[in-house]
Amino acid sequence: MTAQLDPRGDVAVLVPAAGAGVRLGAGGPKALRLLGGEPLLVHAIRRVASAPSVSAIVVAAPPPDVEAVRSLLAPVAPVIVVAGGAERQESVAAALAAVPRGPDIILVHDAARALAPSALVESVAAAVRAGSAAVIPVLPVVDTVKEVDAKGVVLGTVDRSVLRAVQTPQGFRRSILAAAHASAAASLTDDAGLVEKQGVPVTCVPGHEHALKITRPFDLAVAELLLDQAQ
Ligand code: CTP
Ligand code: MG
Numbered sequence: 001m002t003a004q005l006d007p008r009g010d011v012a013v014l015v016p017a018a019g020a021g022v023r024l025g026a027g028g029p030k031a032l033r034l035l036g037g038e039p040l041l042v043h044a045i046r047r048v049a050s051a052p053s054v055s056a057i058v059v060a061a062p063p064p065d066v067e068a069v070r071s072l073l074a075p076v077a078p079v080i081v082v083a084g085g086a087e088r089q090e091s092v093a094a095a096l097a098a099v100p101r102g103p104d105i106i107l108v109h110d111a112a113r114a115l116a117p118s119a120l121v122e123s124v125a126a127a128v129r130a131g132s133a134a135v136i137p138v139l140p141v142v143d144t145v146k147e148v149d150a151k152g153v154v155l156g157t158v159d160r161s162v163l164r165a166v167q168t169p170q171g172f173r174r175s176i177l178a179a180a181h182a183s184a185a186a187s188l189t190d191d192a193g194l195v196e197k198q199g200v201p202v203t204c205v206p207g208h209e210h211a212l213k214i215t216r217p218f219d220l221a222v223a224e225l226l227l228d229q230a231q
Contacts, residue, residue, distance in 0.1 A: 003046070003077040009055030011125045012103035013048045013169065014095035017041050017069070017111035018062045018084020023215050029062045031069075031111040033220070036227045040214060041069065042076055043114035048169075049077035051121035058098050059111075060084035060091035087187045089194075096181055099174075105129060106177050108191045109169035115223055115230040116169065116211035124171040127205050134195045135171040137207035138164035166190060167207040176200055 021030025031041040041059070048057055061069035063083040070081045082098045084091030092108055099106065105128045107121060120137055127135040145158040170192050172180075180194040188194055192202045210230040214220050223230075 002075055003049035005049060005055050005057070005078055006052060007055055007102075009053045010103050010129070011051070011053040011105045011107060011121075012056040012058065012099045012174075013051075013054055013107045013109055013121065014092055014099070015041070015044060015048065015057065015059045015079075015109050015111050016084060016088050016091040016095065017044075018060045018091040019088065019112070020062075024220065025217060029065060030214070031061070032065065032072075035114060035214075035220065035223050039072065040114040041111045042072065044109065044111045044116070045073055045076050045079060047114075047116060047118045048109060048121055049079075051118040051125070053105075053122060053125045055103055056080070056100050058082065058095040060095045088189065089181075089184060089187045092191060093181050093184075096178065104174050105171060106174050107169040107171045108177070110213060112214050113168050113211045114214060115226055116167070117208055117230065120167075120208045120211055121169055123205050124169050127203065128171040128173060132171075132203045133173045133176045133200050134192055134202040136190075136192045136202055136204055137167045137169070137211065138204045139167065139207040139209070141165055164204060165207075166192070167211045167213070 017031035024030050032039045057079040059079050059081045066083050073079045080098050082094050124135050141160050141163040147155045180198050184194050
């Protein structure tokens with residue numbers, strides 16, 4: 001069934017989905033790889049679209065697949081699909097340029113985090129609504145972390161208690177994200193990194209284990225096991 005987005009919602013979600021999925025191995029663009037018989041992107045969009053605050057969704061698709069992605073998502077939710085770029089940051093910028101007027105909160109969410117629950121979308125949006133300019137969902141780092149040199153010799157042990165592993169969706173006041181992208185120079189792997197460079201404080205909310213990034217074949221296997229409980 002096609003989800004309806006509430007036009008009164010104050011949140012637009014950008015979903016970069018234009019990556020090749022090199023680390024996942026052969027099988028086509030990662031966003032179109034199957035999980036439980038459906039593309040990762042379908043799982044991600046279904047969860048985003050069921051978050052009540054979301055009034056617009058913009059997907060950045062691999063350029064050759066824009067029409068196929070439009071057809072794929074039409075029965076899932078009303079989404080705008082644009083062509084992504086060579087780097088994730090370019091894909092986010094292309095999606096940002098296509099956001100309709102209205103929503104004052106913008107979330108950026110990787111298609112690769114296909115099982116991120118809609119409750120996480122809402123909690124990130126709520127933290128922006130409550131006054132934070134930039135919000136990231138994080139989990140504590142569970143492994144001991146070492147700093148090593150180029151030869152693999154340990155230089156020291158990092159204090160794990162001050163480290164966090166960062167997920168998406170990341171949330172921003174619209175003007176803050178637009179300004180960060182307008183002045184972006186170096187390519188970074190997350191959007192909060194761009195905002196940090198602008199000197200804007202970034203705050204954390206609790207992440208969710210189901211928001212794991214599907215990067216390697218092992219992650220896809222884990223996601224298959226989680227599918228029944230990750231609704
Ligand atoms: N992404 C994108 N445009 C790019 C590169 C990445 O929209 N040029 C998106 C991916 O589709 C993914 C998210 O950014 O949803 C996170 O990137 P990553 O997990 O690195 O995905 P890929 O780049 O596809 O994977 P790999 O790096 O293994 O090729
Ligand atoms: Mg990548």
